[in-house]
Amino acid sequence: MYQRIVILTGAGISAESGLQTFRAADGLWEQHNIEDVATPEGYQRDPLLVERFYNSRLSQFSDHSIKPNLAHLALAKLTREFDGQVLLVTQNIDDLHEQAGSTWVHHMHGELHKGRCPITQQTFAMTHPFGEHSVCTCCLPAQKLRPHVVWFGEIPIGMPAIHQALAQCDLFIAIGTSGTVYPAAGFVDEANFAGAQTLSINIDAISSDSLFQYHLKGKASEMVPLVVDKILAHQRVGE
Ligand code: BV8
16 A cells, blocks of 8 residues: 655654643643743853753653653554555654654654754763753863754754655655644645645644645544554555
């Protein structure tokens, strides 16, 4: 049935694992202005505030209560068992796809568990919270690491590879994303242009639903396993 699949996940796939989304009533952006915590200007203006924002998200993982849910596990099964090509692109900076067993995850907005040297752009696994003690080993004097995260106004990671996969895909599935941030929100247009089938899975109806041929309304942990089973059984999705 399908040969080349592109999957885009957003904060909604991690919601059932206990991680806040961005735009829910109790979401991350309700407690902070995007401009203050997710832009280079905000980091320049008040690095301690931004470090506190990302350290609070890092600390959620310290008690190991945040685990992959059935949606993450189903996508890992798809990447293992599908006999065609799957590109798993996530807007999320958590590592729940990797914890679920997905081996090749394209973090287009970066990764929470990595810091980046502001001089060399080299990335480092975070062993301490962001701050004076998290410094690079590639410079003298050592430089304080910034979050390895794509902020608003910065260019997402690996865009050429994503555009190429979208141009060739025959199925595009967006899971748990509000479709409000570009360029990710425009991927469905590229998939439609490529003649792919397009499916969105979301607990709510969202404004970009009309751009998708199919929409499954429900929790990712319930819908994604069903869709993965259909794909592996060589059935069309969305019907
Ligand atoms: C760029 C990392 C240039 C940080 C993030 C005007 C028009 C168009 C574009 C722009 C514009 N002005 C500025 C722009 C560009 C800007 C942008 O799009 N702004 C928006 C606000 C208009 N974009 C950028 O700046 C990007 N860079 O454009 O560079 C360029 C581009 C290409 C090539 C050359 C140059 C960079 C954007 C990256 C910003 N960084 N994250 C961090 O994580 O701290 S964005 C952040 O929000 C996330 O990463 C994610 O990408 C984004 C959207 O969030 P979602 O994942 O969708 O989460 P949200 O809470 O919104 O929604 C959750 C959904 O899940 C909901 O729909 C909910 O119903 C659903 N859900 C909840 N629970 C469940 C569920 N679904 C299923 N099951 C459940 N259980």
